[in-house]
Amino acid sequence: MALRFSKMHGLGNDFVVVDCRARPFILDAAAIRRLGDRHFGVGFDQLLTVETARDPDCAFAYGIWNTDGTPSGQCGNGLRCIARWLARDGALGEGATRLESPSGPVQVELLADGHVRADMGEPRFAPERIPFLAEEEADRYAVDVVGRDVEIGAVSMGNPHAVVEVSDAAAAPVAVLGPQIEHSPSFPQGCNVGFAQIVARDAIRLRVWERGVGETLACGSGACAAVAVLRRRGLVDADVRVGLPGGELRVRWEGPGHPLWMSGPASFVFEGEYDV
Numbered sequence: 001m002a003l004r005f006s007k008m009h010g011l012g013n014d015f016v017v018v019d020c021r022a023r024p025f026i027l028d029a030a031a032i033r034r035l036g037d038r039h040f041g042v043g044f045d046q047l048l049t050v051e052t053a054r055d056p057d058c059a060f061a062y063g064i065w066n067t068d069g070t071p072s073g074q075c076g077n078g079l080r081c082i083a084r085w086l087a088r089d090g091a092l093g094e095g096a097t098r099l100e101s102p103s104g105p106v107q108v109e110l111l112a113d114g115h116v117r118a119d120m121g122e123p124r125f126a127p128e129r130i131p132f133l134a135e136e137e138a139d140r141y142a143v144d145v146v147g148r149d150v151e152i153g154a155v156s157m158g159n160p161h162a163v164v165e166v167s168d169a170a171a172a173p174v175a176v177l178g179p180q181i182e183h184s185p186s187f188p189q190g191c192n193v194g195f196a197q198i199v200a201r202d203a204i205r206l207r208v209w210e211r212g213v214g215e216t217l218a219c220g221s222g223a224c225a226a227v228a229v230l231r232r233r234g235l236v237d238a239d240v241r242v243g244l245p246g247g248e249l250r251v252r253w254e255g256p257g258h259p260l261w262m263s264g265p266a267s268f269v270f271e272g273e274y275d276v
């Protein structure tokens, strides 16, 4: 059976997008891993499906799977690509459109410069909503990683994130500390791990080790998570430029009680057919 797809990326965080509006998604974890394999398949950081919405207030729904076949609750770069994909299909109305993500509704809007702005909802810091095992909610936690304490912030953007503040993102031990924190028992469902360097009150540099993938060139929900954690600590202003290896995202968060906004590019690369 041939599976038609669009290959897309958001700042180098790359996706295979499959239109499942006419028929349900049928690949199991092993088939997703094969599709995501960069030698034996097409290759992606995440597989995204466009689906009909169950939520009557949303125009469409979307699904998210990592390279290892595990599902995710949110994908910031991916939802910008879904918005561009729907716009090309003539299915995105004027102004803001509500989309149903696996973790709840988000709102997207195509900007004049071709970028996409997304209302990602409010960051969730309550440990049980991340999920993260902690007695009480805090700005920072000490997590035991291979016998030593590492200080992190923890937050959900619909998917779990740990944020580690570093003095130099370029030199951060992403490949060592990333998987150790991703698989920490403190995060019962695992987590994405951001390494954030504060450059100014309106600019940070960030690298992200993604749950179920590894280090990616960019992570939209990771950028949101880093700004949320650093703003809650009073270390950055509301508007922050987030510099990732693949490029820059803009994130805006007034603070508790307010939604968090992210904006950035979304690009098509090619259309293809995959023999499932």
Ligand SMILES: N[C@H](CCC[C@H](N)C(=O)O)C(=O)O
Binding pocket: 013, 045, 046, 066, 071, 072, 073, 074, 075, 076, 077, 078, 159, 160, 192, 210, 211, 212, 213, 216, 218, 219, 220, 221, 222
């Ligand atoms: N690349 C995505 C994040 C995927 C998160 C996934 N790795 C998870 O298991 O939560 C983004 O732009 O937000």
